[in-house]
Each structure stands twice: as C-alpha cells, then as structure tokens.
Amino acid sequence: MDVFLGSEEYIEMGGLVSPVFLFRAKRAGGNSIEELFSTIVGGLNNPAKVVNIPHVGASFKALFKNIIFGKRLKGQVFHITGDVQYMALGTGRNTVLTVHDVGSALQGNVLKWFLIKLLWFWLPSLIVRKITVISEFSKGELLEIIPWARHKVQVIPNPVDYERCMIYTRQEPTKFTLLLVGTKPNKNLEKTIEALKGLDVHLNIIGSLTEVQQSLLTATHLTFDNYVNISYDEVLGLYARSSLLCFASTYEGFGMPIIEAQAIGIPVITSNVASMPEVAGDSAILVDPLNVGEIREAVLLVKNNPSKAQELVAKGRVNVERFKLANIVAQYEAVYEEVYNGKA
Template sequence: MAKRLKIGVEVQRIFRPKKHGMEVVALELLRALQQLDHINEYILFAKKDQDINCLRASERFNIQLVKGFTYMDWEQLHLPTAVKHSNIDFLHATCNTAAYFMSKPLLLTLHDIIYLEKLDFGGTAYQNFGNVYRRMIVPHAIKHSKYIVTVSQYEKQIIANRFPWAADKIKVIYNAVSENFNRSFTTSELADFRRSHGLPDRFLLFLGNTAPKKNTENVLKSYAMYCKQVSDIVPLVILDYSRDLVLETLKKLGEESTIRHIVFPGYVAMEKMPLMYSSSTIFLYPSLRESFGLPILEAMASGTPVITANTSAMPEVAGDAAVLINPLVPEEITKAIIDLESNSIRKKDLIIRGHKRAAQFNWRAAASELLALYEKMI
C-alpha cells in the first residue's frame, strides 16, 4: 500500500480577485485533486485576499494563511517558516518561483522562462520588478527541484536548452479548460450579459495586457487597418485595459480616430468569462510568446472561432482548430479578421473543430498526471 503523503502546495495569490493564468491553473488543479485524491493530505499555503471562498477547505485539504507584505517577503521569509513547522513531505511551488532556502523537497511548476530569454522594461513597474526577481530566483529553484512541471512540449524544450543538466527532470502536464466554458447560453442570457457590460451585439474580443508579449500595439495597428478596409465595422472589445493607454498608442500610430470603435468594459470576473467568450464574434490571441495559451481553449470550448499566432506553444495548443498568423505582421491579422468575418462556412468549421480540440484538455486528466508525479517525490 502506498504511503499516505502530506503534500504542501504554495498558492500565494490564489485568493486575489483578479486572477491571472497561473492562479487559474493552480485553482483548477486543486479543485480536481479534491475530487480525485481521497488518500493524501494537503496543506495549501496562501495569502489572505478578497476571494477567500474560491476554494473550500475540506477534511484532507487544509488552508494555511501566511502573512506577508510583498510577494517577495511572503515567499522568501514567511513561507519557509510555515513550511518548516508543517511536517509536510514536500512542497509544490505552483507559480514559477520558490523560496531560496527550503527545508523540504521541492516540486516546481515552471510555466515559462520568458524573463530569462530577454529582459526588457516595456511593462509596468510591477511587471519589470517581477521579471528581475524571477531572474534571481528561478535558476536556483530549478537546480534544487526534484521535478519540474511545465505546460507544453515547446516550453520543455526551451527550458532544457537553457538548463541541459535539468532536462531529465522536466515533465509536461498540459493545462486544461474548465467545464464552465462548455455551457450553452440562451439568447436572453447573452443579451443580458452584453447589456450589463455595455457590449455591442457583435464584437472582436482581445484580452488587454501591458506585457509586451501580448502584442497590443500590433493588434491596434491591424484593427486600424481593418476599420479602413470594411464598411460594416465590428467593434473591438479590450478587457481590463486602460482607454488612455490605448489612445496613447493609437496617437503614436496616427490612428486615434479608431478609438471610437473600441469598447472598454473593464475587468470581467473569471466566472463570467464563459459569457464573454460566447458573446463575442471572433477571439484575437496573436501573442508573441506563450508557454501554453489557456484562453485559446477557453474560447474554443465556448464556441468562438480563434485567431492566434503561429509562434511558440500556440500551434501546439490550437492544433488545426484556429487561424494561425504571424503576430509580427499586422496585415496578416487584418486579413484573418476580414476573411473569417466574411466566411460563415469557415467560421462554423472552426467552431466545430474548436469544440473537439478543447475537449482533449481536461483538468481531471491533468490532476491525475500531477498526482502520479507527487507519488514519485518521496
């Protein structure tokens, strides 16, 4: 009989209300593990925040709230102290970084190493500091981890090229898509959602982000060209992004008049994203560099055709179920929008292919692979 494990999981920011990709992945995996694993005990180390009820404690899943002021002092000072007194068998650090000094064996989830490839300061001050911090911490964490989990074959190769001595301990566990995105909504539900968020009946959806890799400037450049080439303009909806920043970019491009076709609904909660994708006409995801690209699958599962990039892990995730373009060529993005918007047969085909593709990635399978790796940690 296998030993019952006491597993520590670091999920510092899982309770913050505006979750990003890494927190979403950790949350979905933990929910799946709660349903799947009826033997082992878990201690989740997290920081208290507003969305404290997104994950419920249970008989085998204990939540330990660890205090700290910043991301860094929480991880480097307070987490190691909590781990030392926890009697866990090992710690799974879920979000790229880990404590420099750790008294227990370490399993590291390394979503990407973009910050090691190139250090630029094109993002916000917070993003820039985070990249410097990762450059300091991640190589040490890789060296001291028994296993490293990453999210695509593409990223595994990137990490192995950078750290060839660590290649044998890198394991790929694909991200997945929540069943919430497979829901079918009535016409009235979608109409109510659009009305409550000030959305038009038809729109192109783009997830705004100040990180340079998200390619916002080329998206805006391509959309400005699109507006000049069609008579029936479909508005562009940009989530969680400043109108002033977009206008500043458009002015730099000499295309400030394009702003009248862009809608800014602000932040949309994670539980409302199935409605957002389902309400949209086309989803744009022409990122410059992704280790996975979870929104691709979320849009596909929601029945929305996807235009994404032909770079990094995005073709691996999208398969033959999306339009692939060169994200550095705005003209290609423009052409893809126009072609897809005017071709209902192609659009329906992508929707069918997208549903099938998204169905191949589920969190229970991912959690099962992670659990098998946990059992190899001792």
C-alpha cells in the same frame, strides 16, 4: 480542499498522496495561476491543502520570510504552483515545481537577471524532485537555463474546465465582436487594433488600457467595451458573447484563451510563434503577430465566411479534448505519487 493527511492516514487510504499547494501571497488582480490550480485542486481524487505564502514582492526581506515560512510547513508533497520558485529553498526535496514561462521572468539589468536565475531557476532545480512545464515550448526555454535538470522536467499542459465553460450558452452579438484578452506588451494589442482599422466590428477588451492604446482606439474609431479586474466567470461570459477570439500575442508560455474560447465554442485566431501553434494545432488560424495585414485578412476570413467560422469551432471542440481537467489531474496525481515514493 483543506483536508490534510499524515503518513499513517496515507497508508490507511490506500496510497493517496495529499499534496500541499503553495500559491503566491494574496493580492488584488493577476490571479490567473491561482484560478488555474484551484481548478486542478477541485478535480483531485486526493485530499489537498492550499497555502498562500504570507509576503508579497521580491525584496530580500520578503523572500527570506517566505522561505522560513516554507521550512515550517509540513506535508507529504509540496507543489509550488508558479511565480515563486524560490520557495523550494524552504519546502525541500519532496517538491513539485511548476514553471509557466521563462521569458517574462528574465527582464531587467544584469544583476537582476543573475539573481532571478539563481533563486528562481538554478537553486530550485537542484533541490526539487520534479519540475512541470505547461508546453514543449516552455520546456525548451527552461532547459536552456537548467540543462542539468532535463531528467526532472515533464510537460503537463494547462487544463480547461470544460464543464464550467459549457454553462455559458453562446449568444451571437448583433455586431461582429472580437474578444481581445490582455493589454500587456506581449499581447500585441496595438498591432491588432491597427489591423482592425476601418472594419465594421466591435471589441471586447480585457485588461487595463494604456494611454497609447486608448488614443489608438479613438483614432481608429473602433467601438469597444473595456473590462478590468473581472471575475473568471465574467471572463467566460465574455467569450460566450463574442464572435471571435483574436489572440495575436507575441509570447505565451501556453495561451489559455485559445482553449477557453474553443471550450465555449467560438473560433480562434492566434499567433504562429512560441507555444501557440502547439496549443492550437490545426484548430485555429495562425498568423504572424507582427504582420498587420495577416491579422486583418484572418479576421475578414472568419467574419465574411460563416462556414469557415463553423469549421474552426468544430475543430476547436476536438482540440480541447486534449486539455480536459480529468486528463491533466491524472497526470499531476501520478507525479505526486512518484515524488512521494522517491521515484522522481
């Protein structure tokens, strides 16, 4: 993973581009982007190098130091993997930039909005050769901000490491168990809990619970286990020990839990908004995330009808084929070749 090739070695190896992946500064928790692209790096036929930028945060001091750090890096093609798009000001034109979503970035007051648009979207879009997004939904959102860069933007979905998921054998729990992934506002945990009130189910919840969420769980008398700062392998183990993924999010740039659950082999309920219908297709039950009744009815449909659960699992297995690692890696490798050869 840490091998780096110069231009002469590139020629000797028959044209394999050696990308340099830029990750965010290392931090505790919240490493989903790094987990995702570590999988992609591991699947590449090309040698690659991974670099974590040195400074955490979005202060002007941190941004300036990180950009200077980027200017000093040497490589054939740089890939800014997400969240730190401003690094394009350091890496320059031979750069691939991945944007995961737009909505979560554009928050705060008017001044913050302007600075985020300028440093995270406008300027990087003028510099880099290629921008990848993880869904058609994300592409549509992004082009509202940088319409002039339409020719640079390409959809490459997130991959699922199917072989890694297959290590985990399904273990149907004694009590019907729902897996709920994420506790941030867009994950819609409160309405999901409300929808489950009075049902004989158990919950596996991933993410730190707020006081409001804890109080709601206590008031509904639902039994649950809460998991915080667990490894990706532990997350996959939770899929295998759950009966159903209930992912009624209000906003996702992609929605990785959908295909992770399907790769493990459990049925999925997800939302009919944002990117989730695109990712799930007809392989999941789609609900209005703001309609408590719809969420409840969907859970009862799967819980009380084993044949429906089996149907969703079978469709999920078919759906996940679109997102297998080898397919996604091949698309990125083609992009690196285009950028290196100045064709993008």
